[in-house]
Amino acid sequence: MDLFFQQIFNGIMMGSTYAVVALGLTLVYGILHIPNFAHGHLYMLGAYVSFFAITSHGLGFWAAMAVSVAVLALLGIVVERVVYRPLKDQPHINSFISAIGALMILETWVIVTWGPQAQRIPNPYPGAVELLGITMTQQRLLLIVSAMVLIILLQIFIKKTTPGTAIEAVAQNREGAMLVGINVDRIFSLTFAISTGTAAIAATLVAPIFMISPAMGALLGMKAFVIVILGGLGSIPGAIVGGYFLGIVEALGGGYISADYKDVIAFGALLLILAVKPNGLFGKEVA
Amino acid sequence: MAVKFIREKWFYLLLLAVSLALPLVITDRYIFQIIIMSMVFSIATLSMNLILGYTGQASLAHAGFFAIGAYGLGIMTKAGLSFWLALPAASLLSALVGFIIGLPTLRTRGSYFAIVTLCFGVIVYIVIGNLVEITGGQTGLLGIPLPQLGGLVFNTHKSQYYLVLAFLLLTLFVMHRLVYSLLGLGFMSVRNNEALAESLGINTFATKIISFMTANFFAGMAGGIYASLMGSISPSVASFSHTFFWLVYLMLGGVATLAGPIIGAFAIPVLMEYLQFLQEYRLIIFGALLIIIIMYFPRGLMGGINSLRDKLSKAYKLRKTGGKDGITANK
DSSP, X not given: OHHHHHHHHHHHHHHHHHHHHHHHHIIIIIISOOOOTTHHHHHHHHHHHHHHHHHHHOOOXXXXXXXXXXXXXXXXXXXXXXXXXXXXXXXXXXXXXXXXXXXXXXXXXXXXXXXXXXBOXXXXXXXXXXXXXXXXXXXXXXXXXXXXXXXXXXXXXXXXXXXXXXXXXXXXOHHHHHHTTOOHXXXXXXXXXXXXXXXXXHHHHHTTTSOBOTTHHHHHHHHHHHHHHHHOTTOHHHHXXXXXXXXHHHHHIIIIIOSTTHHHHHHXXXXXXXXXXXXXXXXXXXX | OHHHHHHHHHXXXXXXXXXHHHHHHOOOHHHHHHHHHHHHHHHHHHHHIIIIXXXXXXXXXXXXXXXXXXXXXXHHHHTTOOHHXXXXXXXXXXXXXXXXXXXXXXXXXXXXXXHHHHHHHHHHHHHXXXXXXXXXXXXXXXXXXXXXXXXXXOOSHHHHHHXXXXXXXXXXXXXXXXXXXXXXXXXXXXXXOHHHHHHTTXXXXXXXXXXXXXXXXXXHHHHXXXXXXXXXXXXXXXXXXXXXXXXXXXXXXXXXXXXXXXXXXXXXXXXXXXXXXXXXXXXXXXXXXXXXXXXXXXXXXXXXXXXXXXXXXHHHHHHHTTTHHHHHHHO
């Protein structure tokens, strides 16, 4: 039973990362209809910016996170401008190919700058807590709690503030939003900044627990796509629930079935579910 | 029209003569190696072109099917089967897996299809890396025998060159026949407007499955040739960076043209040889190229050449007929 709870705990921890990253992706993919396939790579870059700030400039953990969020939010705006905006009125697949170009650039940039080997961010909260026979480090608990706070803050932002409702308005009807005086281009930039900024937070929280490497973004980005598609394109609750669900299923699968095939679960589930429902679980038609 | 036909025929004959005579000129082993690999990747890129370029379905599992062909051939020839039986068998295996995977995935559209095929590619990669008893796990398969024909072992670069050239010509021939057939028109109609194609009585799902299986057959064949020439393979053949490379070759050379994939598969590796000092930054250049092409030259090099030729011939006609007839003829 201890193993079970330990795996559930680990699952919730990984699920927190998945949920935050998928949430950012669902904003741009589901709401702006941009298949930002470089999302996982921007997440990876977020971890590296924090790493750089901590090891080269001696910044504290939280200060480094702030720097990382700022840099990534800015980079998100740039990526949207350069990589996606010129292709706005073209088929989805063109943006997808453009995104592949962007992720090649991002990954190689990190490899050239910091090398292909894995790096480690010093753990700011190494203490361990024992609860009901489960060992949890403070950093892991911090990740879970921070992710929840972040998710709640994002919900409040979208539902209660003016820029947030403007994002929803653009999602519902782009022309209508323009008519009532919303600057759609600016909303695109804002949404991208939020999406990549939150990815940077998730990456920085996870970085002290696992090693960071240039390849860490690719698989995570794909899993985020799986979550977004299965949870319903543009559905925020779908992304959150889907993220935690995938984290727990993977942890249990990894603990009880096979650790080697842990990553197959998400992708296999996508194949199986799309076989039955080609538009995803809560399917909306995509162009 | 006839003149044009004859002229084109001479052009292709000349190209064939050059490619047949090439080994007489080139003696450098290293350059040979690059050319042979470019030809193998030309086959892979041509097959990707069928599903992505002509049928409009961005399959990103291509390296996965390449790997299925490579491992299929490796395992079969190591078990004692002849190359000439193992290669079609491995290609058929790849096409068969394509059929099974195509059934669920081809019902999805646009970026969903791209993501779901990419996911399948990763599954292939993980499975190959973990099935240690069959695939050798991360070490891979070693000691795959070279192809043989009668008493001839393809162990020199020259013989390997002609072997791969034969397969490349075969692929080109099949692609040419396919693309200019009624079925090929069906592929393109699915790409241009799936709903319209369906309303014309085309079974779009069957059309997509046929295109996907054919593309995967040739991807598997390219993988099989690769495995037997290299002699050893590891799970990295299934890595999606291969798929991305072929995508760059295809987009640069010209999507939905027959010459484009070959031009791309030759131009980029050769270019990279001259830009050795940029080796580290290679992928940055690839990525930037991909973005620039998709934005400004979505039809690639061949598309650019074709539209330039159209413009020139229009201008030529215009001058010959004194302007008036040329314009009406074009209308």
